[in-house]
Amino acid sequence: MTAFEQAVRTLKRNGYKTTGKRQRILEILYNKKKYMSAKEVQDHLKEMFPGISPDTIYRNLHTFVELSVVEETELNGEKLFRSSCDVHGHHHHFICTECGQTRELELCPMDMFQGQLPGCEVTSHRFELFGKCADCCLAV
Structure with a gap:
C-alpha cells in the first residue's frame, strides 16, 4: 500500500x-x-x-x-x-528555501542538550535546517 x-x-x-x-x-x-x-x-x-x-x-x-x-x-x-515522510520514526528535515524540496535527517541534536537541562523534562521539540539544496545552488 x-x-x-x-x-x-x-x-x-x-x-x-x-x-x-x-x-x-x-x-x-x-x-x-x-x-x-x-x-x-x-x-x-x-x-x-x-x-x-x-x-x-x-x-x-x-x-x-x-x-x-x-x-x-x-x-x-x-x-x-x-x-508525511516515508521515513518512519523520529527524524528532522533540511528544507530548501528556494524550491521547497526536503531531505530527511536522522540525526537528532536533542542529546546535546540533556546536560544543560537538569531536572527538566522535554516533552516535544522541532528541529529543521533551512537553506538552498544542491540543485538550487547550481542554478545560481
Missing part, C-alpha cells in the same frame, strides 16, 4: 469522507513531496475546482495535520504543508 493510500485509509478510519477535493489535495502533496503553501495548493486545484475557497483548503490541511497524514512547518511567518 502506498503512503497516499494509507493517508486515504486514515481519513476513512477517522470518520472523514474522501471527497474529490480532499483526495486531490492529498494527491498534490504526495506527488510533489515538498513543502507547499495553501496558496500553492489552491493554484493546483484551480482547474478541477475553480470555486474552492482558501478556507476549505486550510480546514482540510489542518485536519490532515491532526491525523498525521500531512506535516506542517512555518517559514517566514507562513504555514507550509507536505505529505
